[in-house]
Amino acid sequence: MTALMRAAIFAALVFSGLCHRAVAQDVTLTSRDGALAISGLLQGYDGEFYRIDSAYGLLTLDAQGVICDGPACPDLTAPKAVIRIVGAAELGAALMPGLVAGFAAHQGLTLSAPSTADAPMLLRDPATDKVLAEFSFEPLPAAAAHEALAAGRAELILASASNPAFGSRTVGLDPLVVISAQDNPLATLATSDLARALTGAVTNWADLGGPDMPLVLHGLSNEADLNRALAARLGRDMAPIMVHDSPAALVQAVARDPWSLAVTGRSLIGPARPLGLTDSCGFPLPDTPLAVKAEDYPLTLPIYFLTPRRRLPLVAREFLDYLAKPSAQQAVDAAGFIGRSLDRQTMSADGLRLVNAIRNAGEDTSLADLQTLVAAMQGAERASFTFRFQDGTTEMEPHSRDSLLDLAQLIEAGAFSGETLVLAGFSDGVGAADANRELSLQRANQVLNALQKAAPGLEPNALPQVAAFGEALPLACDETPAGRRLNRRVEVWIKPSFGKDSAP
Secondary structure (H helix, E strand, C coil): CCHHHHHHHHHHHHCCCCCCCCCCCCEEEEECCCCCEEEEEEEEECCCEEEEEECCEEEEEEHHHEEEECCCCCCCCCCCEEEEEEECHHHHHHHHHHHHHHHHHHHCCEEECCCCCCCCEEEECCCCCCEEEEEEEEECCHHHHHHHHHCCCCCEEEECCCCCCCEEEEEEEEEEEEEECCCCCCCEEEHHHHHHHHCCCCCEHHHHCCCCCECEEEEECCCCHHHHHHHHHHCCCCCCCEEECCHHHHHHHHHHCCCEEEEEEHHHCCCCEEEEEECCCCCECCCCHHHHHCCCCCCEEEEEEEECCCCCCHHHHHHHHHCCCHHHHHHHHHCCCECCCCCEEEHHHHHHHHHHHHHCCCCCCCHHHHHHHHHHHCCCEEEEEEECECCCCCCECHHHHHHHHHHHHHHHCCCCCCEEEEEEEECCCCCCHHHHHHHHHHHHHHHHHHHHHHCCCCCHHHCCEEEECCCCCCCCCCCCHHHHHHHCEEEEEEEECECECCCC
């Protein structure tokens, strides 16, 4: 927005009849012709824009169009960016040190370790030792974090649950696991049984195939991101008997009680024992890195940085862009989570899916359909990018949108030179096979169209091909909403490039 346009906004505000008497106005921003001025509390300056809390709310003003006067006016030659991050305590403790250290190295800056646990991390110019940015993290419950971001008291929220009021950037993935004590005799648990146990419908291990003993469900408060995310998937709140203040306390309590049950992040298992998961039809649900990245593993929570609906300081924007870099994803992996970097797996190592496809093929899936699928998979690798859509819409889920941008950047960088990409669409098994095949084709074409918009400069021959297989390769049981969601997807396959003949 130009200075003249901003002056017009100032004029509309001034002459609208609004008035405000400041109590603690510490800066005044005056248009360079001196005609208009606005005062307020300076929230930040990133070298390009001022952000000011004025009588008219939070305003973002181009520094080239105004002159700053007042005790809080920044040093325009070397402004210090203050990046305040709030959110889940355990995520901040695990992720922030590594991510900020990697970002500092990427930017060619030196990092000063915080002097105390709650002090900010300082990023300095190595030539002058001047502080150019400071990153701080404050643990806050979800409601307080959302309020701080909306009010301009924070730049980012680190969370494992998205919020439609804010933007989001996926930083990594947190596979959740079901845990009990080491001496619990049960080895696996069906997701349908887990849902009943988490909501209080099952209170005895005998109902889950175990001994006749009371089931003691442990959990966190309903405000915890983990519980909010699980409640969203279950359609109702969890019903723990024992509620703990932190994931660490939960794990320790579960490990001591042989008849306990809980869900926690895989990085936080500690002395507890994880139980294997199957779906209600007996499909095994492994938590391999590729399955987690593709969100084929149903207890996968994306980890987000939530962003406000306003312009962020330049350093914050650069930090968000940095999250896709290899060193950022290595920091995510080192913290015990799963990064977003590309994984590839040969289809020959994916035999379990074919076994499930054959075993669960319905009347509408013919031998010819399966033979076509196997022929298309021959010689291909599956990439960890998988795209899913929000229920009842054509809008991709947030994690899928981030994966699309990652894929576009890799294609633009020539990461698949000499190879052909295929967007393979799949559906659930509800309805007629022909209709499902058409639906899977529509979804694959939607991803292709979105990819073209994300990378408009790509040549047509660099774009993926499209294929559709309908319900022929289920990942999970169609008898549950969660299973149907897993089955409705668009996968990315990678094949050696032999011209047009490489299409499935």
